[in-house]
Amino acid sequence: MRVISGTLKGRRLICPPGLATRPTADRTKESVFNILSGRFRDRRVLDLFAGTGALGIEALSRGAAFAVFIDQAKAAMDAIHRNILALGLEDRSRVIRWNIRKNLNCLRSTQPFDLVFMDPPYTTDAVAPVLASLTACGALCPGARIVIEHSDRERILLPMDTLILADQRQFGKTLVSFVDAML
Numbered sequence: 001m002r003v004i005s006g007t008l009k010g011r012r013l014i015c016p017p018g019l020a021t022r023p024t025a026d027r028t029k030e031s032v033f034n035i036l037s038g039r040f041r042d043r044r045v046l047d048l049f050a051g052t053g054a055l056g057i058e059a060l061s062r063g064a065a066f067a068v069f070i071d072q073a074k075a076a077m078d079a080i081h082r083n084i085l086a087l088g089l090e091d092r093s094r095v096i097r098w099n100i101r102k103n104l105n106c107l108r109s110t111q112p113f114d115l116v117f118m119d120p121p122y123t124t125d126a127v128a129p130v131l132a133s134l135t136a137c138g139a140l141c142p143g144a145r146i147v148i149e150h151s152d153r154e155r156i157l158l159p160m161d162t163l164i165l166a167d168q169r170q171f172g173k174t175l176v177s178f179v180d181a182m183l
Contacts, residue, residue, distance in 0.1 A: 001054060003087075004030050006061030014082045015052050016075035023052055024119060024149060028171045032147060033058060035167070035178070036115075039145060040064045043114040046107075046139065048100055048130065053080040055117040055147075060089055068110065070096045101126050104133040112141040122151040135162050135181070144181040149174060 001013045001023055015023055024032075032055075040059050045067040047056030056067035067089075069080050077097050084093050098106045101124070116134065120126035127150055134140055146163070148156065152175045158165060167178040 001026070001052065003054075003058055003061045004033065006058070006063065008057070008061035008087055011087060013052050013054055013057065014079045014086070016073070016079040023054060025171070025174075028149070028174060028176065029054065029058065031169065031171065032149075032176055033062070035169070036145070036147070039115055044068075044111060044141075046070070046113040046116040048116065048118045049120045049126075050080055050095075050117075051076050051119065053083050053095075055119065056093070057083060057087065057089065059115065059117075060092055064092075064115070066092050066094075068094045068096060068107075068113070070098050070100055070104075070106070072097060072099050100130055100133075104130070104137045104139060107137050107139040110139070112139055112144070114141050114144050116140070116144060116146040117149075118146060119149040122154070125154065127154060128157050131156075131158065131163060131179070135159065135183075140181040140183060142181065142183040144183075146179040146181065148177045148179060150177065151175070 040062040042065045045059045045064045047069045050069040050071045166180045
């Protein structure tokens with residue numbers, strides 16, 4: 001797994017051992033970042049269920065100002081820390097170990113985010129409660145974009161008063177939903 005573009009283009013990323021982490025396929029990642037095009041410059045990025053940190057790191061490589069990485073698994077935390085150190089991103093990132101499915105209260109005192117990546121384990125039905133937590137804790141800037149990678153079998157139910165589905169793309173059995181915050 002590598003960084004696709006930007007200042008860190010071609011740099012390798014460490015992946016946690018075992019099958020607990022399912023990294024985003026390079027083809028899917030490249031397509032997502034092409035769709036997002038210029039949404040990175042000076043943005044604050046949140047990478048939920050971060051795994052290796054690949055999505056947040058890609059955004060940093062393309063000009064994002066700061067990224068917060070959240071995951072619960074110790075192996076994922078270790079991989080994210082190692083990737084951040086190896087790429088010299090310590091001053092532009094923060095890593096939090098947290099049970100995302102429970103709530104996102106760990107974000108209550110942070111500045112809101114412009115761009116959020118969410119890649120929960122498939123078949124856990126985590127998307128809806130995490131979206132509710134994101135809006136409840138005030139973690140989103142007005143007009144923030146949320147990119148959700150999920151199984152094509154999982155329907156995304158959005159609170160229509162705060163979030164709207166802007167686009168959706170299919171990559172094999174994976175759906176990527178682009179959701180905009182209407183705050």
